[in-house]
Amino acid sequence: MTALDLDPADPMPAARVVLAAAERAADHDPGLAARVQQARERLEGPLRVAIAGKVKAGKSTLVNAFLADDLAPTDAGECTMVTTWFQHGAVPGTRVVGKDGVTRELAFRRRGGHFVMGLGGLELDEVARVEVDWPSPFLRNLTLIDTPGIDSLTTEASDRTTGFLLGRSSAGGSTASGRADVDAVIYLMRHRHSVDLTFVSELARSASDAHGAATTLVVLSRADELGGGRIDSLVSARDIATAYADEPLLRAHSVGVVPVAGLLAHGSRMLRQDDVDLMSALTGVPRDDREAMLISADRYVSHGLGGTPEQRRALVQRLGLFGIRMGAALIRQGHTSAAGLARELENHSGLAAVVQVLEDHFLPRSRLLIGRNLVDAMELLAGECPEPGATELQLACDRFRIVAEQGLSELGMLLRLRSEEFPGLDDRALAEAVRILGGKGTRTYRRLGLAPDADFDEVVAQWNEQVERWRAVAQDASGWRSSRRLARCVVAALDLMAVIFSSPADLSATT
Numbered sequence: 001m002t003a004l005d006l007d008p009a010d011p012m013p014a015a016r017v018v019l020a021a022a023e024r025a026a027d028h029d030p031g032l033a034a035r036v037q038q039a040r041e042r043l044e045g046p047l048r049v050a051i052a053g054k055v056k057a058g059k060s061t062l063v064n065a066f067l068a069d070d071l072a073p074t075d076a077g078e079c080t081m082v083t084t085w086f087q088h089g090a091v092p093g094t095r096v097v098g099k100d101g102v103t104r105e106l107a108f109r110r111r112g113g114h115f116v117m118g119l120g121g122l123e124l125d126e127v128a129r130v131e132v133d134w135p136s137p138f139l140r141n142l143t144l145i146d147t148p149g150i151d152s153l154t155t156e157a158s159d160r161t162t163g164f165l166l167g168r169s170s171a172g173g174s175t176a177s178g179r180a181d182v183d184a185v186i187y188l189m190r191h192r193h194s195v196d197l198t199f200v201s202e203l204a205r206s207a208s209d210a211h212g213a214a215t216t217l218v219v220l221s222r223a224d225e226l227g228g229g230r231i232d233s234l235v236s237a238r239d240i241a242t243a244y245a246d247e248p249l250l251r252a253h254s255v256g257v258v259p260v261a262g263l264l265a266h267g268s269r270m271l272r273q274d275d276v277d278l279m280s281a282l283t284g285v286p287r288d289d290r291e292a293m294l295i296s297a298d299r300y301v302s303h304g305l306g307g308t309p310e311q312r313r314a315l316v317q318r319l320g321l322f323g324i325r326m327g328a329a330l331i332r333q334g335h336t337s338a339a340g341l342a343r344e345l346e347n348h349s350g351l352a353a354v355v356q357v358l359e360d361h362f363l364p365r366s367r368l369l370i371g372r373n374l375v376d377a378m379e380l381l382a383g384e385c386p387e388p389g390a391t392e393l394q395l396a397c398d399r400f401r402i403v404a405e406q407g408l409s410e411l412g413m414l415l416r417l418r419s420e421e422f423p424g425l426d427d428r429a430l431a432e433a434v435r436i437l438g439g440k441g442t443r444t445y446r447r448l449g450l451a452p453d454a455d456f457d458e459v460v461a462q463w464n465e466q467v468e469r470w471r472a473v474a475q476d477a478s479g480w481r482s483s484r485r486l487a488r489c490v491v492a493a494l495d496l497m498a499v500i501f502s503s504p505a506d507l508s509a510t511t
Contacts, residue, residue, distance in 0.1 A: 004445040004452055008496035009407035014400040015043055015371040021396040022378050025389025035381055039374050047142040047366040052161060053188030054195060055149030058221040058262040062188065063146050065265035065351055067136050070114040072146050081157040082127050083164055086144040089133025096120040097128045141363055145182065151195045166206045183369040184362045188221040197249050204253035208376050214411035215369060216254045217357050220244065223259035223350060224322035231325050234261060234348060251419055255361060260350040267319035268345035273338040278315050279327040281306025294321050364442045368407045375400050406492055410437045413489045423480040436466065436490050444497050459501055467494045
């Protein structure tokens with residue numbers, strides 16, 4: 001690896017210093033040493049992304065869409081009232097972790113194509129979480145955590161989520177779980193409800209620094225229902241999501257708002273040729289007759305064309321009436337294969353926009369986001385360690401926060417670039433700012449817009465050109481405040497780059 005391959009805002013070296021200090025501080029206490037080892041494993045592990053929202057917001061359906069399978073239970077059974085972790089595994093497996101710390105392995109079972117989740121004979125209040133291993137490429141770099149619905153009639157279920165994500169109960173008291181062990185949150189809301197707005201703001205405020213908004217994405221879920229299931233429902237949903245994104249509270253406390261038709265996304269990833277054949281039977285029917293058949297699920301099951309009533313009922317469960325309407329329309333446009341139709345339905349569902357935020361915003365900064373949680377935990381541990389180890393550990397934590405501040409500032413500024421105006425800067429300049437701040441990749445060569453094998457003279461010339469331009473913007477007393485603030489953040493990113501290629505030898509040195 002060359003210097004140009006490095007991320008100038010990489011917090012890993014500082015995080016390893018924290019762990020080394022923690023190991024020395026906990027050297028003579030087996031209990032503290034075990035916590036340090038857990039923290040080390042956590043730093044090397046995948047990003048943890050929680051899926052949260054009110055009851056029936058579509059959380060489990062979105063999880064199933066991500067995984068292209070029926071793993072997360074979507075009914076109102078007891079398993080939707082516990083926190084479930086979906087993580088990568090070489091083979092499918094499941095286990096229950098009790099609040100007593102004991103892990104109980106369970107048989108991985110399916111019934112009717114759906115994964116059957118159990119609690120291993122434990123009562124709900126005895127379960128800490130359920131873990132599911134699944135060999136999905138999607139889970140290689142992140143763990144999905146499906147949480148019980150907030151604002152539930154079952155107070156215990158709400159408490160599990162508020163305690164896990166906010167470190168307190170839904171009634172307002174603190175919980176034994178302490179701070180959340182989650183790196184990012186996808187929050188699903190169906191409407192602009194006060195409960196949703198309050199929870200999103202509390203997620204941002206619960207962070208240990210000023211950058212909590214950079215770790216929460218809001219999803220306008222079940223978007224196909226916003227237009228009454230009409231074929232243009234998702235167009236209406238995009239307009240509504242844009243309006244919600246301009247809501248001051250959501251704008252201040254989240255990455256943005258993305259509309260998603262979760263059932264359509266899940267159904268598209270499970271589509272079979274039999275489903276295409278069923279929907280094809282609707283394409284030769286006059287529009288008025290077709291709409292009459294699709295006026296309700298019961299009407300379609302009883303009076304629809306193609307297949308048996310049982311097959312039509314299963315199709316409604318997989319795609320919903322909106323998905324069937326959309327599928328029939330796309331078939332009329334020539335998408336007659338299962339693979340082709342599935343791609344089109346998934347594109348219309350909005351799922352790709354959520355995946356893009358994960359891939360462009362969260363995953364490139366995964367070490368930074370994980371490191372924040374690690375330092376939170378190590379600061380708590382410092383309060384339990386004897387001197388002089390406690391002071392050394394706290395100083396290491398403080399140094400990490402100083403190093404991490406630039407990466408977090410970049411995240412926050414990338415958020416502002418999505419929604420704020422920067423007068424005096426044209427589209428070309430704003431695109432360059434996004435690139436330098438790591439919006440197109442965090443490695444140095446990507447930030448500078450160079451090839452990975454650029455020579456030293458080319459690097460210096462490009463860096464000088466960009467830093468001179470942005471310093472001029474930052475120092476322009478007549479410029480707009482927002483634009484000067486952006487320029488200062490860009491210059492700070494460029495200054496960090498200069499540190500790692502301060503001499504020609506650095507460009508070929510391996511690390």
